[in-house]
Amino acid sequence: MIELNHIYKSFGEHEVLKDIQATFERGKVNFVIGRSGSGKSVMTKCTVGLIEPDRGHVTYDGRDFTAMSVVQRKAIRREIGMLFQGSALFDSMTVEQNVQFPLRMFSDLSDPEIVRRAAECLERVELPDAGARFPSECSGGMQKRVGIARAIAMNPKYLFCDEPNSGLDPQTAIVIDNLILDITREYEMTTVVVSHDMNSVMEASDTIHFVHEGSILWKGDRAGLLQGGVPELEEFVFASDLMRQIRQSPVGRNTNLKP
Amino acid sequence: MTELESIGLQSIGIVALLSIFMGAVICLQTAHQIGGWIPVYTIGFTVRQTMILEFSPTLIPVILAGKVGSNIASQIGTMRVTEQIDALEIMGVNSANYLILPKVIAGVLIIPFLVILSMFLGVGAGAWIGVATGLSPLADFEYGMQVDFRVYDVIYALTKTLVFGFILTSVSAYHGYYADGGALEVGRSSTKAVVWSVVIIMISNLLLTQMLLN
Numbered sequence: 001m002i003e004l005n006h007i008y009k010s011f012g013e014h015e016v017l018k019d020i021q022a023t024f025e026r027g028k029v030n031f032v033i034g035r036s037g038s039g040k041s042v043m044t045k046c047t048v049g050l051i052e053p054d055r056g057h058v059t060y061d062g063r064d065f066t067a068m069s070v071v072q073r074k075a076i077r078r079e080i081g082m083l084f085q086g087s088a089l090f091d092s093m094t095v096e097q098n099v100q101f102p103l104r105m106f107s108d109l110s111d112p113e114i115v116r117r118a119a120e121c122l123e124r125v126e127l128p129d130a131g132a133r134f135p136s137e138c139s140g141g142m143q144k145r146v147g148i149a150r151a152i153a154m155n156p157k158y159l160f161c162d163e164p165n166s167g168l169d170p171q172t173a174i175v176i177d178n179l180i181l182d183i184t185r186e187y188e189m190t191t192v193v194v195s196h197d198m199n200s201v202m203e204a205s206d207t208i209h210f211v212h213e214g215s216i217l218w219k220g221d222r223a224g225l226l227q228g229g230v231p232e233l234e235e236f237v238f239a240s241d242l243m244r245q246i247r248q249s250p251v252g253r254n255t256n257l258k259p
Numbered sequence: 260m261t262e263l264e265s266i267g268l269q270s271i272g273i274v275a276l277l278s279i280f281m282g283a284v285i286c287l288q289t290a291h292q293i294g295g296w297i298p299v300y301t302i303g304f305t306v307r308q309t310m311i312l313e314f315s316p317t318l319i320p321v322i323l324a325g326k327v328g329s330n331i332a333s334q335i336g337t338m339r340v341t342e343q344i345d346a347l348e349i350m351g352v353n354s355a356n357y358l359i360l361p362k363v364i365a366g367v368l369i370i371p372f373l374v375i376l377s378m379f380l381g382v383g384a385g386a387w388i389g390v391a392t393g394l395s396p397l398a399d400f401e402y403g404m405q406v407d408f409r410v411y412d413v414i415y416a417l418t419k420t421l422v423f424g425f426i427l428t429s430v431s432a433y434h435g436y437y438a439d440g441g442a443l444e445v446g447r448s449s450t451k452a453v454v455w456s457v458v459i460i461m462i463s464n465l466l467l468t469q470m471l472l473n
Binding site for chain 1 (some may be wrong): 338340342343345346348349350352393
């Protein structure tokens with residue numbers, strides 16, 4: 001479980017995060033949603049330590065990450081896997097070498113074991129034959145899957161996904177969503193997904209945190225999201241004609257959507 | 260090894276090309292200016308001194324700042340803007356140590372060898388053009404090369420080279436590492452890396468020359 005307690009962060013005069021309090025549960029896919037510029041990426045970066053919060057505490061299963069030394073943080077970071085928006089694969093390495101990289105850096109595994117583990121991870125994301133390719137030779141969806149394979153190579157306890165579906169077609173996006181969901185269940189990880197893609201939210205979320213202007217305005221699940229209740233959330237969720245039509249349709253009414 | 264290859268072996272061509280032509284041109288220019296009571300062996304002496312004292316140890320690193328420096332800055336800068344450095348940090352890798360240190364070590368180790376190569380090629384090219392054009396007989400050129408030769412000049416040159424190798428790799432890596440934004444910023448960081456490397460190399464050249472030769 002990851003807990004964010006009273007996190008504040010400003011850049012100059014601009015206060016980006018204001019008193020963020022959130023709990024991301026183990027074995028669940030915890031979504032953080034919100035408009036572009038709402039502060040959700042900064043919140044994630046504060047959570048993993050890429051940005052230092054001005055105030056507040058981040059705890060990983062009760063361990064206060066913000067109070068740790070650099071060395072202690074490294075130990076926690078080895079329990080974290082992260083899928084970046086642009087995949088962030090090392091472009092000078094092949095797909096296989098990318099997945100092997102964290103194992104070579106931090107595990108005590110022998111070379112054949114590393115090769116086997118990397119192959120397992122690639123198999124898990126259904127890319128068993130892509131190992132020899134370079135990232136530039138892979139499609140966007142493949143790169144995301146390789147990113148997931150690399151993220152899970154060290155059997156992480158925590159998985160962060162920053163906009164995992166950005167730039168993907170809807171079918172591939174669903175594949176990635178389901179992969180994240182399955183892996184979370186399989187590895188019993190605490191998964192945090194930052195997204196503004198409503199399809200993903202409806203496909204894969206267990207819990208949802210809605211960030212608006214640097215604060216968490218609403219927390220809940222898929223059913224609660226469709227019921228709305230907070231004007232800013234409703235504006236965000238029902239921004240498209242399609243979502244408004246669904247809300248007014250018999251299907252929407254039957255799922256307790258507000259008229 | 261990859262860095263040694265990237266910084267060193269892949270620069271041999273440009274270093275050789277520039278050194279050969281520069282040695283030959285220095286020979287021709289010196290021959291053009293001497294006459295009367297100035298002996299012909301001055302050509303060999305001038306080519307040697309110019310190559311050893313200034314061209315090879317200073318201008319070769321300046322040229323490498325353009326080639327290697329911009330490459331380092333753009334490579335690391337691209338890793339920064341595509342979140343590859345963030346990915347390293349998330350894994351618990353000290354990204355500066357992992358990305359910058361091998362390049363600095365490779366630069367400090369390999370650039371002196373490039374400079375030594377440049378010295379030999381420049382002087383050799385000077386001798387060849389002098390003989391080929393009839394401006395300086397080989398015996399005179401060889402004599403000029405040996406006149407008043409001091410090993411300390413080579414030590415001074417290689418000392419400068421070590422410092423310049425460190426400057427061009429570290430300054431370039433710094434600008435790449437702190438690039439922020441997109442492709443435009445990576446381009447800017449690459450330009451800044453070259454400009455600042457050259458500026459710092461020139462200032463260091465003045466200071467080192469004052470310290471080591473006076």
